[in-house]
Amino acid sequence: MTTLGSAGASALGNAIPSNQVNTVAQQLLKGGSPTPSGKAFLGVSLTDATGGGAQVQSVVAGGPAATAGIQSGWTILAIGGHSVTNAAAVAPILAIYAPGQRVAVTVRLPNGSRKVIVGQDRLLERVLVALLSGGHILVEGVPGLAKTATVRAFASAIGGKFGRIQFTPDLVPSDLVGTRVFNPRKADFSTELGPIFCNLLLADEVNRAPAKVQSALLEVMQERQVTIGKETFKVDEPFLVLATQNPIEADGTYPLPEAQIDRFMLKVVVGYPSSQEEMGIVGRMIGEPIQIRQVLIPEELVELQRQVRKVYVDPAVIAYATTLVSATRNLKAAGVPELESAVDYGGSPRATIHLVSAGRALAFIRGRSYVLGQDLAAVAPEVLRHRIVLSYEGIADGVSPDTIVRRVLETTDMPRLDLGDGRVV
Missing domain, CATH: 1.10.8.80 (Magnesium chelatase subunit I, C-Terminal domain)
Structure with missing residues (x-):
């Protein structure tokens, strides 16, 4: 999530051949960019970071770090679940892994990386927690606090298939999961899958739809599958529901069923920004639109989730x-x-x-x-x-x-x- 998080998980890099680890370790410690045999692991020069970790000073163009989207100014906090306390700790950790093995790299992004969302650090971190743990998240706050913008920005940074459902009182369950459609030419039924079949599902203003529509999410949130008629369809991995709701309006809203609320791993309550943050928000919104660069693919997010389970x-x-x-x-x-x-x-x-x-x-x-x-x-x-x-x-x-x-x-x-x-x- 290059443009959002104060702390986040970067994409994955290739492991260096084991017989080159010592050479690379020496060059890393000297602050040079290691390129043994014309091939670099990470392809970075590192220095000790304030507060722990190894700060990236420069990135070799075309190297694994550059390919993974790692940038100068980022701080490497962990590799494959092993904590990085300083620059000297990087090479010994890399030596653990086999040649060609892909390794998860956890990084802390600099403050300047918050290009889209100003403030809301707790919200950003909790959305990242949900993504890495494979849980669903419910974001509650009054209108205009960047709830939907945050979810959309994360979806853009991750890539994969993104689905959005604007919940309204006239929705029916088939609008979410899909339905059986009769084909008069073939004289049989076919299944048309709904927008719920995606990697990241934004359920916007989820409490504006009646309970029977909200309940259509129960099976897919827990079982990662949807039953239409007599058929069961699996959703793609990763699958995450990111829902928003407005707490202050009573007219036209429906309380979420307890069974559905319990399926959300996290409920984040979003508050108002400070005066300084609000000035920053206005400054960015009246300027040129900010383009969000994709830094992950769904398969890499699945690998990061696997690392978290370790x-x-x-x-x-x-x-x-x-x-x-x-x-x-x-x-x-x-x-x-x-x-x-x-x-x-x-x-x-x-x-x-x-x-x-x-x-x-x-x-x-x-x-x-x-x-x-x-x-x-x-x-x-x-x-x-x-x-x-x-x-x-x-x-x-x-x-x-x-x-x-x-x-x-x-x-x-x-x-x-x-x-x-x-x-x-």
Whole structure:
């Protein structure tokens, strides 16, 4: 997502032949651009980055890094799930991989890369978390906060097949999934697939369609397949639903069914920008239109998702996730008795799975090959807020799901992990 994220996953590069690793390591350490035998791995010169990582100083034209879309100014945080602490760490990590093997490279983009979306850093990072973990995301905010623009920009950067459905009250389920069409010439039926068959589906203003239309998304969001008549059709991988909704209008809107809400990994609430950010937004929108360059193909996103699944999750971190989610179901036992009557239902085991998966993706984005309790705490509001059903008493008292999540985080001890090198985090 070259034009958007403050931290993101770049595309993939080819591994250097193993007998050239030492030569390349020396040249990397010297800051030169390694080109042994006329072939470069990454094809970059590196220097230590402030705050950790290896900053790209220059990129060799035509090299794997240039082909993958890596640019000067980016900071390499991890290669294949292995953290890059400085420039010297790059070559030893590359030596792990076989010749010709493709390796996922996690990078942090410079501030100047935010060409389309000004501010909204949390939204950008959470959309990236959803993409890398294979989850669906629901974005809620008042009109004019770049919800749809963000989703469209990510879709343009990833490539693949993009589908958009503008939800309206007159939609029917077949408008989403497709239908059986009678051919009078052949005297039989054929299946016409709907716009839901794509890689990235933008469900714009999803709460403007009635419940029967919203429910048409249930099967495809969970099972990655659609049943039309007696036939079942698989959707392409990756498949992600990115939905937006407006929270302030009641007329012409329909609350999402609980079963569908639970299938969204994350719910991100978008707020207003600061005055300075708003000035930047206006400046960009009245200028020339910004073209978004594609930096990934769907197959590379699938590979990145595979790398995310390799991120290590300690049993103590899994226990922490389980404790957080179960606490939303039994607040009294969790040490929050004053809010016990405010909640009818808390998070299910699916919430625990999504919490760990989102934490994995966030750890990957931050350049680590292991998950910390801090990763789970960071994504807990987005994972849990739409899964907590308030009682009438809680609504009357002005309690919000975010209040519940905040109190649970405050009363639950975060695990500390021994990294085996003298560090405890």
